[in-house]
Amino acid sequence: xxxxxxxxxxxxxxxxxxxxxxxxxxxxxxxxxxxxxxxxxxxxxxxxxxxxxxxxxxxxxxxxxxxxxxxxxxxxxxxxxxxxxxxxxxxxxxxxxxxxxxxxxxxxxxxxxxxxxxxxxxxxxxxxxxxxxxxxxxxxxxxxxxxxxxxxxxxxxxxxxxxxxxxxxxxxxxxxxxxxxxxxxxxxxxxxxxxxxxxxxxxxxxxxxxxxxxxxxxxxxxxxxxxxxxxxxxxxxxxxxxxxxxxxxxxxxxxxxxxxxxxxxxxxxxxxxxxxxxxxxxxxxxxxxxxxxxxxxxxxxxxxxxxxxxxxxxxxxxxxxxxxxxxxxxxxxxxxxxxxxxx
Numbered sequence: 001x002x003x004x005x006x007x008x009x010x011x012x013x014x015x016x017x018x019x020x021x022x023x024x025x026x027x028x029x030x031x032x033x034x035x036x037x038x039x040x041x042x043x044x045x046x047x048x049x050x051x052x053x054x055x056x057x058x059x060x061x062x063x064x065x066x067x068x069x070x071x072x073x074x075x076x077x078x079x080x081x082x083x084x085x086x087x088x089x090x091x092x093x094x095x096x097x098x099x100x101x102x103x104x105x106x107x108x109x110x111x112x113x114x115x116x117x118x119x120x121x122x123x124x125x126x127x128x129x130x131x132x133x134x135x136x137x138x139x140x141x142x143x144x145x146x147x148x149x150x151x152x153x154x155x156x157x158x159x160x161x162x163x164x165x166x167x168x169x170x171x172x173x174x175x176x177x178x179x180x181x182x183x184x185x186x187x188x189x190x191x192x193x194x195x196x197x198x199x200x201x202x203x204x205x206x207x208x209x210x211x212x213x214x215x216x217x218x219x220x221x222x223x224x225x226x227x228x229x230x231x232x233x234x235x236x237x238x239x240x241x242x243x244x245x246x247x248x249x250x251x252x253x254x255x256x257x258x259x260x261x262x263x264x265x266x267x268x269x270x271x272x273x274x275x276x277x278x279x280x281x282x283x284x285x286x287x288x289x290x291x292x293x294x295x296x297x298x299x300x301x302x303x304x305x306x307x308x309x310x311x312x313x314x315x316x317x318x319x320x321x322x323x324x325x326x327x328x329x330x331x332x333x334x335x336x337x338x339x340x341x342x343x
Contacts, residue, residue, distance in 0.1 A: 079122075129194060207224065272307050
């Protein structure tokens with residue numbers, strides 16, 4: 001019997017400091033998130049970050065927490081339920097971090113008789129800190145607890161024609177009637193070393209002005225290329241004029257070089273440059289979460305207004321957008337018939 005497991009990032013159980021600390025501990029101790037030796041990661045996370053950051057993060061979570069719970073969890077559950085209504089076999093939901101574990105998600109499917117799982121990481125682009133860590137953990141759990149099932153995963157769909165159409169339509173709908181001067185595509189940042197580590201050629205990714213635009217097998221796993229490609233393809237789909245849109249990266253941590261330009265500094269630069277009306281979209285995220293609702297919609301707007309900007313518009317993530325639900329459901333049904341997906 002076939003079944004589907006949707007996997008998103010995760011969330012604390014509540015915005016209380018103790019729950020945020022537990023969540024951050026699991027998240028930041030992942031060797032694919034902070035990819036340094038265990039002793040250094042332990043010293044950094046348990047010795048420094050978990051003693052300083054949870055209270056501040058808890059305050060941020062409180063700003064965006066819904067009555068129903070974590071926005072990311074609630075929106076993911078809505079997506080799951082709508083997809084379930086369009087397919088004929090079980091659809092479960094799990095998170096990479098937090099109490100809604102991948103193990104529990106697989107157990108839910110197995111309990112319903114599932115032995116063939118279509119695993120869908122809810123990330124359009126591939127990154128070792130997102131898609132890869134989900135796939136590796138899911139396979140480890142399968143081997144240890146569910147050796148009688150098979151798992152096939154949905155590959156990165158950042159350049160899928162139908163996905164670009166859905167994303168472009170969503171952006172156009174939310175910006176309809178808006179007189180903005182600049183559209184910023186903000187993606188979650190990763191350390192530059194992650195890009196080099198994911199380079200299957202071991203030589204292509206130089207993180208310069210040309211490698212992302214030069215064809216290479218490295219692009220299959222290059223997060224930077226895939227983000228830039230989403231921006232480029234949406235720019236074409238929406239007929240955006242050169243100079244009126246750009247790409248940036250948010251949410252950096254620590255002092256190592258991360259992908260640039262940084263979103264906060266880009267917003268600041270646009271404001272100083274005289275841009276009065278800007279819009280921002282976050283295509284690395286499928287569901288609105290702390291990074292979109294607080295870091296962008298609240299902190300980003302504050303920066304823009306302080307720099308002289310007047311109108312700051314945030315485009316919601318796809319969330320449970322009907323076209324997105326239809327697209328994922330179509331891919332699932334295609335997999336169920338042929339066990340391959342062209343995304």
